[in-house]
Amino acid sequence: MLREDVTDAIRAAVFEELAAVGFARMSIEGIARRAGVGKTAVYRRWKSKLELVLDLVSAFAAQGLPAPGTGSLYGDVRALLEVASHALRHPVASQVIPDLLVEAARHPEISDAIKAALLDGQRGIAAVIVRAAVERGELPEGADADRALDLIVGPLYWRLVVVRSELPPGYLDDLAASAVAALGHRH
Amino acid sequence: MLREDVTDAIRAAVFEELAAVGFARMSIEGIARRAGVGKTAVYRRWKSKLELVLDLVSAFAAQGLPAPGTGSLYGDVRALLEVASHALRHPVASQVIPDLLVEAARHPEISDAIKAALLDGQRGIAAVIVRAAVERGELPEGADADRALDLIVGPLYWRLVVVRSELPPGYLDDLAASAVAALGHRH
């Protein structure tokens, strides 16, 4: 019977190692070292670095984010931005997520896992938000949830992860208002 | 005197290697192998992998992108999106740029080089576009160029690099219109 405390220590070490050196440089030896564990303990549980990471990402997917229901489109968008900005400001997540997204371009398995764990969850939330707004009459029939997600999360991701600059005060409020304006715009 | 054809071969190999395996996995030996060159030829020119990449990125920065001047805010935004989408769809650039952006979080030198080569150029263009729109009366006085860049490029980057899905027909037109609507929105 595998000891659970050892398993947990390894999992935690993987996250730290991913954040510190990235998937490409991450090694089984480094994980075991950081976890204070023998290499044997790692290989007894997972066959490879890839399996190990896929397992962690999938565990993340199981959580499932709750969709906001504030009663207004602006409120829902603002709430989604709040959650997303917290995630992207987390020192570990803000390092691990972009790193795995880049690796996803080289490993289809990572791509699938990330899509299932993060992107599909967000798409679902966006779909709920848009549908509610349509029913409320705030958005025209047939509004596209994917496009909505681009407009809401794209600027935030760009600012936090690509440019990596601080958010000015009121930025999320502003961005939510801008997104609502852009979504409501008819072409 | 160093032979220029060898230098060019190495530079090309670095781009290919960066796209294929990423900065973290890239090795001097691999570059020389791909370039059909001895390791000596590489070390004779650059001291390290980092210097090599910084040199290439800086060369890119020297190009300098032209700011669009179409006469309307929508036209300028649409033109900027056109250029950006071409760059982010290029098979090598679309792999190299996100990879270096992630590495930038770990290497301040890369961060500085990328900022100088890409982000500052885009910021300058956004500033020109916004200033022209303000003079035209299309945007209110004091419109923020950085926020404009977030709203214009953010969604595109998200869609092309993060989600990595195809652009639906008319997506750029739509996005340009949405960005203009969001920018014009007063709060």
Added chain:
DNA sequence: CAACGACGGAACGGGTACGTATCGTCGTAA
């Protein structure tokens, strides 16, 4: 035609990681 210097190739010692095997130790369950 002679000297020079960059070239590709090969080898160096040192470092890290791979995946596997073999220890002795220690907690647990029969």
Added chain:
DNA sequence: TTACGACGATACGTACCCGTTCCGTCGTTG
């Protein structure tokens, strides 16, 4: 108390890469 099995530690042979050194070749310069 005995048997089992997961544990940490250590070592194995292989592979890759580091940065450097030496070699013989070859094109250019003078």
